[in-house]
Amino acid sequence: MKEFNLLGTPLLATTYNELAANCQAWARGSVCVSMEFANTQIVTMRRHEPDFLETTSAYDYFIPDGMPLIWCLNRAGAGLQDRVYGPTFMREFLSKAPKEYTHYLLGGSAESGVRIQELFKKLNPGIRFVGGFHGKCRVDGMLDGKAEQEVMAELGRLSPDFIWVGFGTPKQQAWTKLHKHLIKRGVILTVGFAFDVNAGMKPDAPLWMQRLGLTWVFRLLSEPRRLATRYAKYNFLFLWYLLWDGMRGRAVKEGR
Numbered sequence: 001m002k003e004f005n006l007l008g009t010p011l012l013a014t015t016y017n018e019l020a021a022n023c024q025a026w027a028r029g030s031v032c033v034s035m036e037f038a039n040t041q042i043v044t045m046r047r048h049e050p051d052f053l054e055t056t057s058a059y060d061y062f063i064p065d066g067m068p069l070i071w072c073l074n075r076a077g078a079g080l081q082d083r084v085y086g087p088t089f090m091r092e093f094l095s096k097a098p099k100e101y102t103h104y105l106l107g108g109s110a111e112s113g114v115r116i117q118e119l120f121k122k123l124n125p126g127i128r129f130v131g132g133f134h135g136k137c138r139v140d141g142m143l144d145g146k147a148e149q150e151v152m153a154e155l156g157r158l159s160p161d162f163i164w165v166g167f168g169t170p171k172q173q174a175w176t177k178l179h180k181h182l183i184k185r186g187v188i189l190t191v192g193f194a195f196d197v198n199a200g201m202k203p204d205a206p207l208w209m210q211r212l213g214l215t216w217v218f219r220l221l222s223e224p225r226r227l228a229t230r231y232a233k234y235n236f237l238f239l240w241y242l243l244w245d246g247m248r249g250r251a252v253k254e255g256r
Helices: 016-027 040-048 050-058 068-073 085-095 109-125 147-158 172-183 195-199 205-212 215-222 224-247
Strands: 002-006 010-012 033-039 061-064 102-107 129-131 162-166 186-190 252-254
Touching: 002 068, 002 129, 002 205, 010 040, 010 068, 016 085, 016 102, 016 172, 016 186, 016 215, 033 172, 040 068, 040 109, 040 224, 050 085, 050 172, 085 109, 102 109, 102 147, 102 205, 109 186, 147 172, 162 172, 172 186, 172 205, 205 215
Parallel strands: 010 061, 033 061, 033 186, 102 129, 102 162, 162 186
Antiparallel strands: 002 010, 002 252
16 A cells, blocks of 8 residues: 655555455554544644644554545545545444454444444444443543543453544544553544444435535535534645645655
């Protein structure tokens, strides 16, 4: 798999099937691997906010989650047909996961945790959810009260193959930065919105909007008060940095 550096973020040129196969291989390794499903907001925050860049330095891989990122990578020769969208990857991966792998749900509401387990146990009767936590995570990545010690002790005891993290940005990235070095093995996947989508608690954009890179428009119309300021800021900054770096010939380039 090749990486392409876009505005300072190394994005992995991959597909759903290729990433799934690699995740299963990483889960059998002796180290902890962390993955971020990065959209234009994540890429822009890493470029614009030094603190967030430092927070996300704990990640091993950044997966291009948004179609605008795919268009940029393809200009550099990536040859990708589609993005690897976090909610879709979570759904497809859990629907087909072999029974020997174990899963831990970290984040989201208690109701979303129940719904996710019920859904995927129907779709994939052999799937093994071994634990979860659905309380609060602070902006610094710490869990509230006794949960901080209890969850880490449980993760150490259960040693799940996959830890699905859905605290939302920037909490889930802060949690990963703070705790990754304490987790001996397995794969951390920060998927945020994927919890609510797959639990059926929030709608997702129709496929035609997703293919046109308009997922953000659908989400904005669904939650205007929460998302309007965020999208206005980071969409503008993404285009600005893309133009600025593009004029210097360094917006996107092939990495390793």
